[in-house]
Amino acid sequence: MQLNAIFPTRDIGNDPAKIRDWAQAAEDLGYSHIEVPDHVFGAAARGGWTPTYSENDPFHETFVMLGFLAAVTKKIRLSSGILIAPQRQTGLIAKQAAEVDLLSGGRLRLGLGVGWNHVEYEALGADWKTRGLRQAEQIAVLRRLWAGELVTFKGRFHDLQAVNIAPPPVQRPIPIWLGGSSDAVVKRAAQLADGWMPIIAPDAQAQQKLDLLRSELKNHGRDAGTFGLEAWLRMQDPNPEEWALAAETWRKLGAQYVMLYPMFRRQTLDEQIAILRQFRAVMT
Numbered sequence: 001m002q003l004n005a006i007f008p009t010r011d012i013g014n015d016p017a018k019i020r021d022w023a024q025a026a027e028d029l030g031y032s033h034i035e036v037p038d039h040v041f042g043a044a045a046r047g048g049w050t051p052t053y054s055e056n057d058p059f060h061e062t063f064v065m066l067g068f069l070a071a072v073t074k075k076i077r078l079s080s081g082i083l084i085a086p087q088r089q090t091g092l093i094a095k096q097a098a099e100v101d102l103l104s105g106g107r108l109r110l111g112l113g114v115g116w117n118h119v120e121y122e123a124l125g126a127d128w129k130t131r132g133l134r135q136a137e138q139i140a141v142l143r144r145l146w147a148g149e150l151v152t153f154k155g156r157f158h159d160l161q162a163v164n165i166a167p168p169p170v171q172r173p174i175p176i177w178l179g180g181s182s183d184a185v186v187k188r189a190a191q192l193a194d195g196w197m198p199i200i201a202p203d204a205q206a207q208q209k210l211d212l213l214r215s216e217l218k219n220h221g222r223d224a225g226t227f228g229l230e231a232w233l234r235m236q237d238p239n240p241e242e243w244a245l246a247a248e249t250w251r252k253l254g255a256q257y258v259m260l261y262p263m264f265r266r267q268t269l270d271e272q273i274a275i276l277r278q279f280r281a282v283m284t
Helices: 016-028 062-072 090-103 118-123 131-145 183-192 204-219 240-253 269-282
Strands: 002-006 033-036 077-080 108-113 151-154 159-163 176-179 195-197 228-235 257-262
Touching (some): 016 062, 016 269, 033 062, 131 176, 131 183, 176 228, 228 240, 240 257, 257 269
Parallel strands (some): 002 033, 002 257, 077 108
Antiparallel strands (some): 151 159
């Protein structure tokens, strides 16, 4: 099972040298991917609604950061983790992803989600209610645009007439993985995506979701053996034994990748690199 590293966007700060050093440490430690989170806006609590991340939590811009990471690393793969696609223009996603893939030498994986923050959707002028349907259509459009040919496409959310993305990406298409754990997301991933990256505990619910995933893959004539599975370990405490147990349970469930997703905070670069080392140590 390969290890992925979540980019510590809330705590890394704004010093490009520290960001470089953290990324190079992840690469030197043998991590498979660096995954960069996505939020355009922070949002203050209102009307009984409390956000998971507030206006006080900094999020570096996903594609700009992926481009920077491409320049300061050599071989570690890069991923959005996850990009909230339905609140963005699909053509712009296609263009930015193609550029990152080109500049990184074909190292990009695009992790997509539908998000949880309706306030952010409203602030961006995007429709919260149709986000799942829009994501499904976006996946089809992205793959067409990355093929390097003129695209004509008419759908519910897109009307393209003889347009293209130039220069195209190295990978044609760039792999698309979906985040989220609702049944609708599981079914969409099985039908349309290259992999699934849930944030759930490796328990009976996870087994139920995996049973649904594999059933849906079979229904769509897809090979479960080539479909990717990455477990995100959302951990509240710095307890390496707990991390290792959760990771091992996910391995038994069939995960090829695992990523520690700390909810506890580490404010210094040395502490953030230490987490990478600890997770690597308990997984070897």
